[in-house]
Amino acid sequence: MSKISVNGKAQEVVTPISITDLIKLNDVAQPDMVSIQLNGEFVNRDEFDITQVSDGDELDFLYFMGGGQETPNPFG
């Protein structure tokens, strides 16, 4: 198992794992509306499938806020 962090919280995952699969694993409510930074760099949405996450990676899941939408807790 590898250690990564998502929104500052440690997670253990089997790597390599694609960003798409990591989103599923984190049960993100609206996967097509989350913005993702991997080690400080934004990942284009159309590259979520092919971008692999490895041991020690840090990810930020950013959500739209301010418009009445269902967003998961960014600290969850």
Place this chain on the structure above:
Amino acid sequence: MDFTEDQIQRYSRHILLQDVGVEGQEKISNGKVLIVGAGGLGAPIALYLAAAGVGTIGIIDGDVVDLSNLQRQVIHFTPDVDKPKVISAKEKINLINPDVNVITYHELLTSENAERIIKDYDFVVDGTDNFPVKFLINDACVIAKKPFSHGGILRFDGQTLTYVPGSACYRCLFHSPPPPNAVPTCSQAGVLGAIAGMLGTIQAAEVLKYLTGVGDLLTNRLLTFNAKTMEFRTVKTKHNDNCPVCGSHPTVTGLVDYEQAVCDIESHRKNKH
């Protein structure tokens, strides 16, 4: 700028601050700030900027005060129901501080008027609650090279970033607005009233920091908080080369009025949160 004795008394708590002083207060008093939205975020922003003595405050909002606004839009009081929000806001701003020149725009910000309205201001503050206009503010400010503060709240969460030319803009983080169908009707989500104060006041502080040059702005950073846990988190970001408006191959070169959410404009305006 010569301050009167009353003004020195009024602003004494700013003047006492080594980082601000008389010079800093002069900068604030010469400042021109546009607040988009006189609602949940616009209210604390306007109140604190009025108190601080920002010389010119522009405020744009097409709505009238609704009873449901009073739960959090602390610049509007019960007798103001049905009054245009910009009028209600102007009255309170000048009651707090007659020094402030308030310019009201009782209209919506659109692709037609945005460039004209923002051009005379030093700084723009996003106090809106819908994505189409958040993207419009971003694009207008990036294209006009105008610094601005983005803010958004929902339920118990808030997030904000500050843009200056060259730093990460809203589109660097969020490429384009969510499709209208993806957003439930505005009146369903709800928001804990005090959250508006938490986030709006942070935005007001950013304005004052910009005007005085004190401290580090929230540039290339997204400050996000969850009031349930009181966790505050700063995400480091940076200018995104693929950004459609400020990247190296921009696809957004003009202003766009995106479609509003599923609820039509009228019910959106009535139930705006």
